[in-house]
Amino acid sequence: MFRVFVLAGLSVLPGIALAIPEIPAVTVTGAEGESSYGVSLQILAVMTALTLLPSALIMLTSFTRIIVVFAILRQAIGLQSTPSNQILVGLALFLSIFVMSPVLKEINTTALEPYLAEEVAPEDALKAASGPLKEFMFAQTREDDLDLFLGLAGQEIKADTDEAMLAEIDFFVLVPAFMTSELKTAFQIGFILFIPFLVIDMVVASVLMSMGMMMLSPLIISLPFKLMLFVLVDGWVLIMGTLASSFGVFG
Numbered sequence: 001m002f003r004v005f006v007l008a009g010l011s012v013l014p015g016i017a018l019a020i021p022e023i024p025a026v027t028v029t030g031a032e033g034e035s036s037y038g039v040s041l042q043i044l045a046v047m048t049a050l051t052l053l054p055s056a057l058i059m060l061t062s063f064t065r066i067i068v069v070f071a072i073l074r075q076a077i078g079l080q081s082t083p084s085n086q087i088l089v090g091l092a093l094f095l096s097i098f099v100m101s102p103v104l105k106e107i108n109t110t111a112l113e114p115y116l117a118e119e120v121a122p123e124d125a126l127k128a129a130s131g132p133l134k135e136f137m138f139a140q141t142r143e144d145d146l147d148l149f150l151g152l153a154g155q156e157i158k159a160d161t162d163e164a165m166l167a168e169i170d171f172f173v174l175v176p177a178f179m180t181s182e183l184k185t186a187f188q189i190g191f192i193l194f195i196p197f198l199v200i201d202m203v204v205a206s207v208l209m210s211m212g213m214m215m216l217s218p219l220i221i222s223l224p225f226k227l228m229l230f231v232l233v234d235g236w237v238l239i240m241g242t243l244a245s246s247f248g249v250f251g
Contacts, residue, residue: 059179060133062099065186066243067092072190073239076197077230078223095240099247106132130171137178138166140247145177145184185246193239197226 058064070088074080083091097104107129115125146169150157153173157165204222208214229235 057096060137060175061096062182062243062247063092063096064179065182065189065246066095066099068183068186069189069193069239069243072186073193076190076194077226078197078201078219091240095244099244100136103132103136134166134169134171134174136247137174138169140181140185141174141178142181142184145180146174148180149173149177189242189246196229200226200229 067088070092074083074088110132111120111125111129114120114128115122120128150169150173153170155170155173157168201218201222204225205218208216208218208221
């Protein structure tokens, strides 16, 4: 699975070529003469790409939408640090792996396995790996967001079908459009989550005001009720099920 993530991350750099010259690094003088040792630029490019892999996994997958919704949910309930950031990130990471599993399997089948079997060149494997990732991002990107970044980049898409449009869109134009759409979707889901908890806060605050308890914080009273409501409706199952199904990659 890690190799699939590496190849998916490297797919954001489709211009890496197979035959790249070396940089002279060390020259050793011995009994048989001088021997020069160099560092391949391809290795440097790959190592640089690996440093960008965490950012690619966060911004090119379903992770952003999931972690933003979890953070908004915690704020809506009124909990400041429970669940902790580590727990939320862990939940978001493994739920992202679950959501992205069809895409990762396709990358493994079409790109990674042929590359390991030496059936395709590295640049062909990267191109094949970027295809499923672009399809996933394109399916989650709003048309308005895509038009915005196409206009900023000075590009115009004349294709009529989604397949032809996807082939014409540059990868580095699709990525910011996808990120913008993910944040917008996450905030829309967060707004819906806030409503029932906001109603409880308003009801508790009204009751306390009518009883003359103006010095008592409504959050102290409403927090147990919000937790009870969240548990009674099996909130975690609803949230995770809704998030997983919102991407539409299953079925």
